[in-house]
Amino acid sequence: MTRTLTLLAAAFLLAACGNDAADPPAGAPVDLAAWEADTAFHTSGNPARLEDWGQFRIEGERLVLAEGVVPYGMNTALFSDYALKLRTVWLPEGAEPAAWHDTDTFAFPVGTVITKTFYYPRGGGAFDAVALELDPNAHFDGVALDLSAIRVIETRILVRREEGWAAIPYAWNEDQRSTRLARAGAFVDLTLLEAGGRSTALTYQIPDVNQCAQCHITNANDGQVRPIGPRARHLNGDYPYAHGSQNQLDHWREAGLLTGGPESHAAPRSTVWHGETILAGMALESAARAYIDINCAHCHSRTGHARTSGLYLEPSDPVGPAFGVCKPPIAAGRGTGNRLYSIVPGDSHASIFTFRMETTRPDAMMPELGRSVAHREGLALVAAWIDAMAGEC
Amino acid sequence: MTAIWRAGLAAFSALIVLQACGQQTGQTRDVSDADREYQHVLMEALLDAAPGSVIEIPAGVFVIERGLSLANVDGVTIRGAGMDETILSFAEQRAGAEGLLVTSANNFTIEDLAIEDSIGDALKITGSENVIIRRVRTEWTRGVSTDNGAYGIYPVLTTNVLIEESVAIGASDAGIYVGQSDNIVVRNNRAEYNVAGIEIENSMDADVYGNVATNNTGGILVFNMPNLPRPGHGTRVFDNDVHENNTRNFGHAGTPVANVPAGTGILVNSNDDVEIFNNRVARNRTANVIISSLHSAGFSELGVESDFDPYPERIHIHGNTFEGGGNNPDGMDLQALRIALFGPTGRIPDVLWDGYVDEAKMVDGSLPDDLRLCVSGAEVLNADGPGGYGNPRIVTAEHACSHPPRAAVELPF
Numbered sequence: 001m002t003r004t005l006t007l008l009a010a011a012f013l014l015a016a017c018g019n020d021a022a023d024p025p026a027g028a029p030v031d032l033a034a035w036e037a038d039t040a041f042h043t044s045g046n047p048a049r050l051e052d053w054g055q056f057r058i059e060g061e062r063l064v065l066a067e068g069v070v071p072y073g074m075n076t077a078l079f080s081d082y083a084l085k086l087r088t089v090w091l092p093e094g095a096e097p098a099a100w101h102d103t104d105t106f107a108f109p110v111g112t113v114i115t116k117t118f119y120y121p122r123g124g125g126a127f128d129a130v131a132l133e134l135d136p137n138a139h140f141d142g143v144a145l146d147l148s149a150i151r152v153i154e155t156r157i158l159v160r161r162e163e164g165w166a167a168i169p170y171a172w173n174e175d176q177r178s179t180r181l182a183r184a185g186a187f188v189d190l191t192l193l194e195a196g197g198r199s200t201a202l203t204y205q206i207p208d209v210n211q212c213a214q215c216h217i218t219n220a221n222d223g224q225v226r227p228i229g230p231r232a233r234h235l236n237g238d239y240p241y242a243h244g245s246q247n248q249l250d251h252w253r254e255a256g257l258l259t260g261g262p263e264s265h266a267a268p269r270s271t272v273w274h275g276e277t278i279l280a281g282m283a284l285e286s287a288a289r290a291y292i293d294i295n296c297a298h299c300h301s302r303t304g305h306a307r308t309s310g311l312y313l314e315p316s317d318p319v320g321p322a323f324g325v326c327k328p329p330i331a332a333g334r335g336t337g338n339r340l341y342s343i344v345p346g347d348s349h350a351s352i353f354t355f356r357m358e359t360t361r362p363d364a365m366m367p368e369l370g371r372s373v374a375h376r377e378g379l380a381l382v383a384a385w386i387d388a389m390a391g392e393c
Numbered sequence: 394m395t396a397i398w399r400a401g402l403a404a405f406s407a408l409i410v411l412q413a414c415g416q417q418t419g420q421t422r423d424v425s426d427a428d429r430e431y432q433h434v435l436m437e438a439l440l441d442a443a444p445g446s447v448i449e450i451p452a453g454v455f456v457i458e459r460g461l462s463l464a465n466v467d468g469v470t471i472r473g474a475g476m477d478e479t480i481l482s483f484a485e486q487r488a489g490a491e492g493l494l495v496t497s498a499n500n501f502t503i504e505d506l507a508i509e510d511s512i513g514d515a516l517k518i519t520g521s522e523n524v525i526i527r528r529v530r531t532e533w534t535r536g537v538s539t540d541n542g543a544y545g546i547y548p549v550l551t552t553n554v555l556i557e558e559s560v561a562i563g564a565s566d567a568g569i570y571v572g573q574s575d576n577i578v579v580r581n582n583r584a585e586y587n588v589a590g591i592e593i594e595n596s597m598d599a600d601v602y603g604n605v606a607t608n609n610t611g612g613i614l615v616f617n618m619p620n621l622p623r624p625g626h627g628t629r630v631f632d633n634d635v636h637e638n639n640t641r642n643f644g645h646a647g648t649p650v651a652n653v654p655a656g657t658g659i660l661v662n663s664n665d666d667v668e669i670f671n672n673r674v675a676r677n678r679t680a681n682v683i684i685s686s687l688h689s690a691g692f693s694e695l696g697v698e699s700d701f702d703p704y705p706e707r708i709h710i711h712g713n714t715f716e717g718g719g720n721n722p723d724g725m726d727l728q729a730l731r732i733a734l735f736g737p738t739g740r741i742p743d744v745l746w747d748g749y750v751d752e753a754k755m756v757d758g759s760l761p762d763d764l765r766l767c768v769s770g771a772e773v774l775n776a777d778g779p780g781g782y783g784n785p786r787i788v789t790a791e792h793a794c795s796h797p798p799r800a801a802v803e804l805p806f
């Protein structure tokens with residue numbers, strides 16, 4: 001059965017910057033009314049616009065969460081080229097709450113819609129110049145993002161359908177008032193401005209749908225896409241809600257989003273870390289392990305995409321050979337950086353682990369997807385942890 | 394310090410690299426005039442692939458700027474118009490760790506096309522059953538370079554995999570690399586100018602036959618690496634042409650193959666139940682066959698999980714044709730060994746063994762018959778690794794034994 005492929009002539013007007021998701025015709029009127037759609041669970045297919053999901057409204061210069069859409073944050077977040085992320089969860093009217101799990105993703109009911117919007121503070125000047133900002137909630141007041149202060153890149157939807165989760169990426173148009181389906185992904189070239197005048201070119205990549213699956217199929221045994229963040233240990237911390245700061249697990253239970261599990265003070269908890277410099281001791285250990293958990297362990301587990309490597313980086317894994325200590329690589333290729341072992345205790349500069357976090361070569365960097373620059377703060381954290389490790393190879 | 398594997402001291406100048414097409418060049422294929430639009434059609438086709446889809450790629454040279462991926466769909470066929478007609482060039486790749494990554498795709502076939510100059514691995518297929526790779530060429534067109542991607546054709550965690558009539562050139566690790574897989578046939582392929590031509594690693598039941606492995610650093614490798622959930626054993630290597638695998642090792646330090654000596658024909662490392670027969674093995678300058686354990690491969694023993702068995706056992710070498718080789722081994726240690734034992738014009742015997750045996754399994758001072766290294770039709774040198782390489786000696790008579798022939802691998806398609 002051969003499927004005929006047609007090339008939609010209008011679909012690939014490539015901008016010089018290489019953005020390759022379909023752009024709307026120049027000067028097309030923005031359909032602000034589209035944002036008035038009711039919050040909806042689309043049981044199948046790929047709606048053409050984020051607007052169709054009704055998760056957000058646009059009011060003037062504000063991107064506002066729709067009624068019943070709950071924002072959430074992570075104690076320690078996945079690094080994505082310094083993008084800030086607004087994460088939300090919504091359950092349809094009458095749906096059962098998500099069921100607790102000690103370690104894995106909560107079991108969400110059919111109809112759940114999770115969104116993640118990637119944005120940068122504007123850097124002043126050109127629209128492609130954005131600012132490096134470590135505050136994970138910058139320009140979000142608990143109910144709305146200030147569109148006048150930010151550059152919005154993409155919003156990814158994870159929707160829980162009868163047959164399982166589906167991943168649907170949307171790219172934001174430069175008018176910041178409309179979106180488009182971007183199943184094939186796209187490149188967005190940006191300049192990242194830092195305090196002190198330093199600037200870095202980065203090529204932000206909106207993943208294609210198959211790449212979504214590469215990270216989000218965390219258990220090859222069932223082959224199911226699933227969210228990674230909404231787990232007890234990542235959520236178990238305070239969030240700056242519009243009504244004030246509150247523990248997220250407590251709030252989710254109050255709001256009918258979650259049922260079961262222990263009280264938040266007795267529940268698993270990842271260390272809160274958002275780029276701070278930590279020099280020593282238990283704080284260093286716990287922050288490094290939290291960072292490696294959320295950045296690496298969804299692939300580096302016994303059931304994840306990187307299970308072929310024999311490198312297992314989940315919170316429950318002891319720091320031994322399988323965590324990389326004196327472990328020779330299996331199939332790293334250039335990813336070794338000419339270093340012999342994943343972790344050489346006391347010597348981050350001799351460790352493959354830090355080389356892979358530092359390099360930006362696509363065949364050598366870790367994670368494999370989701371970044372085009374190194375995460376300086378994360379690298380410093382993990383390097384300090386390795387340098388403080390006792391022993392040798 | 395290792396005596397069997399290279400000590401990294403060799404400084405042989407690179408051989409002139411001949412391209413498959415016979416041109417001498419260090420230039421990557423020029424794709425400045427190639428098609429850049431078709432890549433979007435192909436990406437969409439891969440995203441939209443449904444069970445049973447046949448994705449036909451026409452003849453032409455197509456620039457692909459991002460890694461392609463196919464995931465979670467069964468029964469897909471990707472078909473070109475020939476490995477020299479349909480060329481996917483990744484010379485301008487900006488993102489993606491592979492050229493084409495295929496994940497969780499059962500009953501998958503890819504045939505009659507070329508993947509060139511990917512940044513990383515050319516074709517990686519993971520977590521899939523019933524995989525056919527036929528007449529696929531993976532190549533780094535500038536020739537031997539450490540900047541080339543690691544693997545050409547790379548099925549891993551696959552069951553029932555056939556790689557046939559394919560060509561792999563220029564990989565900085567292995568041209569054809571089957572890892573952590575079960576029930577494998579690798580036949581009638583050509584692997585040239587890779588660090589490892591063909592490598593079977595941590596896999597069960599592989600038949601490797603009818604292949605040509607030449608001008609690699611090491612021709613055909615059967616490996617077990619530590620710290621993986623599953624060791625492998627059970628490989629037949631037969632009726633292959635393994636000659637002049639003398640290309641300098643251009644692998645990345647730290648990779649398992651980086652220490653393979655240039656001039657290795659067939660290498661078994663830490664793997665069991667390997668039958669090597671009816672091959673034509675010639676002019677591999679370190680040794681035509683090397684049998685070794687992890688102990689001589691130059692890794693820290695600290696990073697090895699305790700359940701790993703580093704000893705190659707039940708190895709059976711018989712009926713091969715050997716010619717030349719062993720005359721100019723890669724590395725000071727082996728060169729010194731050659732001259733000390735065989736004189737300035739002598740050569741390392743056809744089978745070089747590091748001499749490690751599992752003492753825990755010994756009965757009355759020797760290994761039980763069914764675990765032994767058995768060799769007929771070739772001289773065997775025991776390098777005496779356990780004795781610090783102090784007493785290397787010819788041990789051919791001690792290994793004049795045989796094991797029952799291994800059964801052929803049967804594929805369900």
